[in-house]
Amino acid sequence: MAGRPPSRARVLILGGGLSGTLAAAALARHGAGGGTAADIDIDIDIDIDIVERHALPDGPRTRRGLPQARHAHLLWSGGAEAIESLLPGTTQMWSDAGAHRIPIPNGMVCLSPGGWYRRAWPETQYLISAGRDLVDWAVRTRALALPGVRLVPEAEPVRLLGTRSRVTGAVIRHRDGTEEVREADLVIDATGRSSRAPNWLAELGIPAVRETVVDAGVTYASRRYDAPVDTAGWPVINIQADARQAVPGTGGTVLPIEGGEWLVSLSGTRGGQPTSADSEFLEFARHLRSPLIAEFLDRAEPLGPVTVNRNTSNRRRHYEKSRVEGFVALGDSATALNPVYGHGMSVVAQGARALRDLASKSDITSKGFARRAQRAIGRPAAAAWLLAAGQDAAFPHSVAKEPHFADRLTARYVSRLITTACSDFTVVKALTDVMTLQAGGAVLAHPRVLLAAFRGPRLPPLDGPALTPAEQAVLLGRPTPTHTT
Ligand SMILES: Cc1cc2nc3c(=O)[nH]c(=O)nc-3n(C[C@H](O)[C@H](O)[C@H](O)COP(=O)(O)OP(=O)(O)OC[C@H]3O[C@@H](n4cnc5c(N)ncnc54)[C@H](O)[C@@H]3O)c2cc1C
Structure with missing residues (x-):
């Protein structure tokens, strides 16, 4: 000194x-x-x-x-606001450079393990969608x-x-x-x-x-696409894995990012991983719990090869x-x-x-x-x-300690919440607050949330994604020839 x-x-x-x-x-x-x-x-x-x-x-x-x-x-609002509080003006810089602020849940076309999310709810949280x-x-x-x-x-x-x-x-x-x-x-x-x-x-x-260590053996495969639409106002598309099924979990996300691109990441847990082959990317997307991502990608041009990451x-x-x-x-x-x-x-x-x-x-x-x-x-x-870790421990072939009784009970409760969230705003709000790290897990034990979970879904499940006319119009467009290089 x-x-x-x-x-x-x-x-x-x-x-x-x-x-x-x-x-x-x-x-x-x-x-x-x-x-x-x-x-x-x-x-x-x-x-x-x-x-x-x-x-x-x-x-x-x-x-x-x-x-x-x-x-x-994707950068959840809980993270974006922490960055803004440390470095004021950063959000504006992201936005000036073409990043999108996407409202949740209305700006997400999401198939959760409990079903398709409704989009008629008001914004509860948001995420920043941009290249890393x-x-x-x-x-x-x-x-x-x-x-x-x-x-x-x-x-x-x-x-x-x-x-x-x-x-x-x-x-x-x-x-x-x-x-x-x-x-x-x-x-x-x-x-x-x-x-x-x-x-x-x-x-x-x-x-x-x-x-x-809790390791579900997840592999990521990603590719950039030239979006066939203006990405401003475009939703995040997210097909989630279902840890309750006794099969490897596969999922995918399409992020609308700066430069008019879609950044697409597909993933699979041990035994169901995507490969780095360009020719297999679309097929993998087609076999997720919904083929929606593949249907959009059929109408977009890839901008480069598939990249893989296994360090997850x-x-x-x-x-x-x-x-x-x-x-x-x-x-x-x-x-x-x-x-x-x-x-x-x-x-x-x-x-x-x-x-x-x-x-x-x-x-x-x-x-x-x-x-x-x-x-x-x-x-x-x-x-x-x-x-x-709570979710990942449930996938087949995960490397994790055997869950305790309390962990299993929590997992069942969260599963009930996820199903209820497809048709109950109280639960959507609580889950999105926790997912975006704006609230701790304690809000999931609030009496109003407990009651909603006890009551269960209040509306019938949606039988498909809630797409706007503009989003449907893209699917009605002519598919582009598949690019494999
Ligand atoms: C496939 C994938 C997808 C992801 N998706 C998301 C997502 O959607 N949302 C999200 O929030 N997070 C996501 N993450 C996680 C996110 O990338 C990390 O949490 C984040 O990068 C952590 O930041 P970090 O600075 O701790 O580490 P890093 O970003 O890895 O940075 C480490 C830095 O240290 C430097 N470095 C390393 N070793 C040395 C050394 N010996 N000496 C000097 N410098 C060194 C490196 O060059 C690098 O600059 C994802 C991660 C992966 C792998």
């Missing part, structure tokens, strides 16, 4: 993806008491270096280090403009510095091979699913934290139980989720907001800060974990 004013703190963030840049936004503002855009000219009391393995583009372009960006990423490169670019641009935040590109940690009880920095290797010692009051691991933090901590003699297990590292000082993990490096539920980015954003809130009340160099931060970050992650 010698040689610098005692009030100045140093933060070293490992990884410059969404978690890394949002962690920087969370802490760069902490001197302002978690403030707004107007507080940007606060006295800087913190230096933040973000060490990123790759070069980061200065536009919403494809980059190395983010292979999942080729797959559909666009989402990250806007966040990165705003975060890197904050005072005290610095990107160290094309560099990576070699090892952590510290003792058995405290992390005090890291040794960083630059692209030219030179190594540099970086001391820090707080090190944040934001290196994603491939994080090597467990090894780095073990090298310091720090006891390993427990890991929980739910994996939780329980860092909140660790007593180590000076080290925090945020995002996929701590809790990675099956992407089918679309929660990863929202959990990152809410975790970063929790970090900001804590840092606005207590000194990040104080004893116990890392543990308190890790607990705060863990709360939104735990909520999403319950949703994802």
